Amino acid sequence: MKFFTTRDNTEIFYKDAGHGPAVILIHGWPLSADMWDEQTLSLLEAGFRVVSYDRRGFGRSEQTASGYDYDTLAADLKDLIYYLKLEKVALVGFSMGGGEVARYLGQFGSERISCAAFVSTSTPFRKKTKDNPNGAPEEKLNDTKNGIKKDRFAFFHNFFKDFFGMTTIKHPISMQALEWAERTASMASLKATLECVDAFGLTDLREDVRSIDIPTLIIHGTADKIVPMNGSADLMAELLPTAKYIKYDEAPHGLNLTHKEKLSRDLTEFLNARATKEYGGRPMKKADQWSEDKFGERH
Numbered sequence: 001m002k003f004f005t006t007r008d009n010t011e012i013f014y015k016d017a018g019h020g021p022a023v024i025l026i027h028g029w030p031l032s033a034d035m036w037d038e039q040t041l042s043l044l045e046a047g048f049r050v051v052s053y054d055r056r057g058f059g060r061s062e063q064t065a066s067g068y069d070y071d072t073l074a075a076d077l078k079d080l081i082y083y084l085k086l087e088k089v090a091l092v093g094f095s096m097g098g099g100e101v102a103r104y105l106g107q108f109g110s111e112r113i114s115c116a117a118f119v120s121t122s123t124p125f126r127k128k129t130k131d132n133p134n135g136a137p138e139e140k141l142n143d144t145k146n147g148i149k150k151d152r153f154a155f156f157h158n159f160f161k162d163f164f165g166m167t168t169i170k171h172p173i174s175m176q177a178l179e180w181a182e183r184t185a186s187m188a189s190l191k192a193t194l195e196c197v198d199a200f201g202l203t204d205l206r207e208d209v210r211s212i213d214i215p216t217l218i219i220h221g222t223a224d225k226i227v228p229m230n231g232s233a234d235l236m237a238e239l240l241p242t243a244k245y246i247k248y249d250e251a252p253h254g255l256n257l258t259h260k261e262k263l264s265r266d267l268t269e270f271l272n273a274r275a276t277k278e279y280g281g282r283p284m285k286k287a288d289q290w291s292e293d294k295f296g297e298r299h
Contacts, residue, residue, distance in 0.1 A: 004083045006076050013060035014053035014080060018044045021275035022086050025052040028095030029196050030185040032059030035256055042264035048271060053080060057192025068195035070203050074103035081112055088114040090271050094256060095227060096200040098123040106208025115274040117217040117267060120253050122227045124205040124236055134231035141201040145194050156185045162225045165252030172258040209239045216243040217270045221251025
């Protein structure tokens with residue numbers, strides 16, 4: 001098992017496999033780096049170096065008493081990038097993980113970053129306000145926290161059914177996969193689980209998103225009940241009109257499993273095109289299918 005130590009001496013678990021252009025995969029709440037296993041395999045086969053890690057308080061990382069705000073979480077990401085001495089690394093954030101990507105770019109810039117992808121993102125602002133009418137009411141966020149406090153195991157049992165779009169007649173994933181998600185969520189500390197709801201629910205990342213100056217991909221499911229696209233990805237696309245925006249018809253929040261093949265293909269093509277530019281001459285399986293014009297890179 002591999003760990004690195006952050007600036008506040010927190011031990012963070014990470015995975016690092018493969019060779020070639022590097023990509024960091026940042027997991028969603030309340031899971032761990034393991035949620036990316038299917039995409040990791042595809043990216044390794046495509047010739048990428050793939051890094052993923054458990055957010056502090058989750059999975060195998062240290063369960064600290066504090067540090068569950070996006071400033072600290074983005075600093076953890078920076079510490080990992082510098083620890084591994086990564087240059088021209090791609091960042092891919094799922095759901096809450098998109099917040100780390102946005103805050104990192106907003107605070108530290110894109111000097112070491114080649115491109116960014118936001119999948120089922122909760123970014124840029126979840127809370128409903130006068131200037132953010134499609135956000136989630138704060139009462140709903142409080143209901144989530146109260147449900148977790150009352151019985152987080154029962155809460156997650158129902159939560160992941162919506163997460164993966166399961167109904168009485170529709171089962172896009174197996175019951176064993178659903179049980180895995182529940183077990184993984186239960187590994188996290190209760191404090192981290194609760195405080196991260198405030199992080200992704202109340203943090204306004206709109207200015208961070210506006211600062212993004214690298215090729216960007218947005219992927220979101222049209223049937224996402226956890227983070228409806230009209231209050232997240234649609235707003236991301238408005239704030240960042242140069243981004244490539246792909247909508248997965250009838251896909252739920254957890255499209256990393258329900259649409260794993262399509263997500264792996266889209267991420268690989270996006271990352272291949274950027275890697276072709278940064279690492280010219282390196283053979284790729286599907287290189288340059290996305291031109292720089294499609295990225296709309298700003299100068």
